[in-house]
Amino acid sequence: MENMKMELLQILQQDCRITLEKLSVMLGQPAQVIAETLDEMEKSGVILRYTPVINWDRVGKERVEGMIEVRTTPQRDQGFDAIAKRIYRFDEVKSVYLMSGAYDLLLLVEAPTLKELALFVSSKLSVLDNVVGTATHFVLKCYKNDGIIFEDEPKDRRLAVNP
Amino acid sequence: MDYSRFLNASVSAVPKSGIRKFFDIVQTMPRAISLGVGEPDFVTPYHIRNAAIDSLLDGETQYTSNWGKQSLRDEIAYYIKRRFGLKYSPQNEILTTIGASEGIDLALRAMLSPGDEVVVPEPSFVSYCPGVIFAGGVPVPIVTDAKNNFMLTAEALLASITERTKALIMPYPNNPTGGVIDKASLEKLRDVIIEHNLIVVSDEVYAELTYSPQGHVSIASLPGMRERTVYINGFSKAFAMTGWRIGFACAPAPLMESMVKIHQYAIMCAPIQAQVAAEEALKRGREDNYADITVMRESYNQRRRLMYAGLRKMGLECFEPLGAFYTFPSIRETGLSSEDFCQRLLREKEVACVPGTAFGDCGEGFIRCCYATALDKLTVALERIDEFLKSL
Numbered sequence: 051m052e053n054m055k056m057e058l059l060q061i062l063q064q065d066c067r068i069t070l071e072k073l074s075v076m077l078g079q080p081a082q083v084i085a086e087t088l089d090e091m092e093k094s095g096v097i098l099r100y101t102p103v104i105n106w107d108r109v110g111k112e113r114v115e116g117m118i119e120v121r122t123t124p125q126r127d128q129g130f131d132a133i134a135k136r137i138y139r140f141d142e143v144k145s146v147y148l149m150s151g152a153y154d155l156l157l158l159v160e161a162p163t164l165k166e167l168a169l170f171v172s173s174k175l176s177v178l179d180n181v182v183g184t185a186t187h188f189v190l191k192c193y194k195n196d197g198i199i200f201e202d203e204p205k206d207r208r209l210a211v212n213p
Numbered sequence: 214m215d216y217s218r219f220l221n222a223s224v225s226a227v228p229k230s231g232i233r234k235f236f237d238i239v240q241t242m243p244r245a246i247s248l249g250v251g252e253p254d255f256v257t258p259y260h261i262r263n264a265a266i267d268s269l270l271d272g273e274t275q276y277t278s279n280w281g282k283q284s285l286r287d288e289i290a291y292y293i294k295r296r297f298g299l300k301y302s303p304q305n306e307i308l309t310t311i312g313a314s315e316g317i318d319l320a321l322r323a324m325l326s327p328g329d330e331v332v333v334p335e336p337s338f339v340s341y342c343p344g345v346i347f348a349g350g351v352p353v354p355i356v357t358d359a360k361n362n363f364m365l366t367a368e369a370l371l372a373s374i375t376e377r378t379k380a381l382i383m384p385y386p387n388n389p390t391g392g393v394i395d396k397a398s399l400e401k402l403r404d405v406i407i408e409h410n411l412i413v414v415s416d417e418v419y420a421e422l423t424y425s426p427q428g429h430v431s432i433a434s435l436p437g438m439r440e441r442t443v444y445i446n447g448f449s450k451a452f453a454m455t456g457w458r459i460g461f462a463c464a465p466a467p468l469m470e471s472m473v474k475i476h477q478y479a480i481m482c483a484p485i486q487a488q489v490a491a492e493e494a495l496k497r498g499r500e501d502n503y504a505d506i507t508v509m510r511e512s513y514n515q516r517r518r519l520m521y522a523g524l525r526k527m528g529l530e531c532f533e534p535l536g537a538f539y540t541f542p543s544i545r546e547t548g549l550s551s552e553d554f555c556q557r558l559l560r561e562k563e564v565a566c567v568p569g570t571a572f573g574d575c576g577e578g579f580i581r582c583c584y585a586t587a588l589d590k591l592t593v594a595l596e597r598i599d600e601f602l603k604s605l
Contacts, residue, residue, distance in 0.1 A: 057511060065588065072592075075522045076515035210239040211249035211565055213232055213339040213388075 054079060055087060059096075063197070066100040105200050107192065114167050115160050115189040118175070119153040121182040130154055133180045142170045153185070164188070227343045231571040238559060245563040246594045248582040251388065253453040253538070255512075257490070258505045261452065264493035265486040273485050279477040281309025281461070285488050288495035289461050296503070297420065298434045299444060301463040308462045308473055309483045309491075313418040313447035315476070316462035318344050320414045320443040321380075323471035325350035329379040331414075334365040335573030336541070337384040338416065342573075353378070356575040359543060362532050363392035367401040374405075380412045383432055386419035389572045389581035390541040391517075391534020393423055396430045403435050412468075413442045418460065419537040421451035421506050424514050429536075433463075440465050443472075450537070451506050452494045459487035513538050513584065516591055520584040523595040527602055538585040541569065545578040547605050555580055561604070562597040 054077055061068060061076065074081040091097045106113055122133045130148050134155060138146045145158035161167035171186055192200050217225070232249075239245055256262075280286060286303035293299040301307050310316040317340065325331065325348040333341045335354045342352040355373050357363040370381065385394040406413060415432050423429040433442040447460025464472060482488075498505065517534065524531045524542045531542035544554045551568035559565050569576025584591060 057515065061515065072519065076519050078518050206247075206254070208247075208250045208252055208254070209236065210245070210247040211232055211236040211567060212251045213230065213567075213571070 055091070058084065058087060059091075062097070062100075103196050103198050105192070107200070113160065113162060114164050115158070115192075116167055117187045117189065118157040118159055118171065119149075119185040119187075120155040120157060120175070121184070122154045123180045123182055124154075125180060133178065136178060137175070140170070140174060142167070142174075223346055223349075227346055230339055232339065232567060235555065235559075235565070235567065235571075238556075239565045242559070242563060242565075245559060245565050246586070246590050246597070247565040248584070248586060248591075248594055249565040249567045250583050250585065252455040252585070253450065253509065254585045254587065255453040255509050257452065257454050257457070258494070260497055261454070261490045261494050261505075265490040268486055268489040273489065275485065277309075277482045277485050277488060279473060279482055280307070281483055282485075282488050282492065285309060285492040285495075286461075288492050288499070289463075291499065292495050293444075293446070293463065295499075297417075297429065297431045299431055299463065300439070301444070302466070305466045306463055306469055308464075308469060308476060309488060310447075310460045310462055310476065311480060311483050312449060312458045313416060313445050313460035314340060315480065316443075316445040316447075316460055317341070317382075317414060317416060318348075319462060319472040319475050320445070320464070320468075321345055321348040321350065322475050323468065324348075324380060324412060328377060330375060330377040332370060332373050332378060332381045332411075334363075334369075334382070334384060336363070336387075336389055336569060336576040336579070337382070337572055338388050339571060341382050341384070341416075350379070351377070354573055354575075356573075357390075357392075359390075359530075359532055359541075359579075363387060363390040363541070364394050364398050365402065366398070367405045370402060370405050374409050374411075378409065378411060380414055381406065383413050383415040383417075385415075385417070386423055386429065386536025388419065388537050389539050389567065389569065389576070390579075391537050391539040392532075392541075393425060393429070393536040395425075395427065396435075399430060399432050399435060403432070403438055406441065407437055411441065413438070414445065415442055416445045418445065418447045419450050420446060421503075422510055422513060422538060423536045424510070424517060425535045443468060448491050448494060452491075453509060454487075454490065454494070457484075457487040457490055459483055459491045516584040516586075516588065519588075520582065520591060520595065524582070524598075527595075527599040529602070538583055540582045540584065541579050542582065543579055547602065549605075551577055551580055558598065558601050562601045564594045564597045564601075 057077055070081050070084055073084045124130050125132050134146055137143055142159045142161050143157050144160050147156045149156050171184060176184055286307045289307050290301060290303040321344050327349045329350045330353050331345045331350050333352050333354050334357050345352040353373050355369050357365055413432055417431055420429040433439050433444045444463040448454040520540050521533055529542040531540060534540050551570050555566050555568045567581040569579030
């Protein structure tokens with residue numbers, strides 16, 4: 051059963067629009083069982099959302115992404131959780147990670163323009179009480195995201211027909 | 214200039230591969246989806262490729278022993294013992310070859326004298342019969358039946374044995390049918406093989422791609438068979454290493470002595486980087502219980518179920534293949550020959566399959582469809598085959 055769950059998640063990670071019927075055939079399990087397993091994983095928070103991976107560069111819409119290293123002062127009893135919570139509530143913030151090493155939190159942020167992103171750092175982020183310092187890096191190009199290569203797909207190198 | 218005087222008559226007499234003609238047409242159709250491939254759609258796992266890169270950077274560019282590196286043969290001995298219960302000495306019973314194909318060729322050339330007969334169950338891989346002929350032998354094809362999941366039966370074997378019969382080729386798990394053979398059937402075959410004093414050349418290159426709960430059983434693991442089996446395996450299918458050309462053959466020392474003689478004069482040794490890569494594949498496997506294989510097999514198995522169900526749903530008669538990465542549905546109901554079916558499917562719907570006749574005359578009425586192809590392509594290919602069938 052655990053094995054089936056893993057296989058199921060791996061298939062969904064490649065294509066979450068796959069039909070229940072197809073999943074049932076591929077995993078050799080009744081559709082009912084697959085549906086129940088999915089339901090359970092959705093409820094227990096294993097599966098949070100089914101979203102597309104988008105290559106925004108090809109959409110042609112102006113958009114700026116950045117990574118921000120944040121150094122903070124951890125708070126008594128709460129460690130980094132309280133400050134992380136403050137930060138992840140901003141709409142500009144797409145992801146927040148607690149890190150080991152030279153800084154504490156790593157943010158993935160997004161804004162329509164460079165100016166707005168800069169403004170977010172100076173007026174919203176830096177001014178928080180427990181933020182000691184920030185370092186902002188702008189994303190120039192995305193090569194790979196969530197296991198998907200954004201460059202043009204490498205062709206199937208195999209001969210089309212062989213014995 | 215007339216070259217016929219210079220050409221070996223028996224080589225000239227062997228017809229060109231039927232697959233070649235087909236390949237030439239597919240080449241002109243870049244948008245076609247090919248179910249005609251005969252190799253994994255994975256690239257070799259990264260750590261294996263990296264081992265070969267390191268070896269090159271370290272300057273490992275020399276010959277190895279004719280047998281292959283001792284460290285690799287030690288790993289092979291451990292691997293076949295653990296996975297298939299086979300015991301061969303890494304000193305003088307395991308030979309590293311240029312793919313499994315060389316192993317088959319060596320076995321046939323080492324054993325056959327002019328006129329010796331070799332029984333070849335069909336449909337099966339394209340190289341066996343030509344290999345027998347090139348070695349001076351006479352191939353004796355046996356037809357296996359879809360009703361019996363293309364398994365060779367003891368009765369059929371018995372009926373094809375003459376006083377010139379020397380060897381039997383065992384092609385399981387099977388390319389092109391995807392058929393496997395179970396232990397009970399192997400035991401019945403063994404009795405005939407021993408009674409008639411035959412040698413078996415067992416091509417088990419798809420052994421790791423077996424989807425039955427019982428798993429693969431090697432004929433060499435049966436009591437009384439080790440001494441009369443040349444066991445052939447390789448890294449191409451199990452570790453997605455087709456282009457490396459690396460495999461191995463195992464045989465009792467007296468047989469192996471002759472095989473090595475041919476190998477040392479004709480080949481010298483398998484390429485050193487391919488040997489290093491193969492050793493890495495097995496070393497890592499020893500530690501992580503061959504996780505590389507498990508990951509790929511699970512993925513093939515998902516697609517196997519999808520393709521088998523898809524073909525059945527569109528009304529094609531098809532037995533459930535439990536090995537390799539092929540399905541072998543019957544297209545007899547359409548009234549078309551295998552060749553015509555594949556040609557029209559390719560021209561009209563841009564899907565390439567291989568006519569069953571490429572794998573022996575008894576492949577007429579069947580086509581080989583390989584499911585080692587990306588899921589989205591496989592889905593579209595199935596839709597197109599369905600449309601094609603409806604258009605007939």
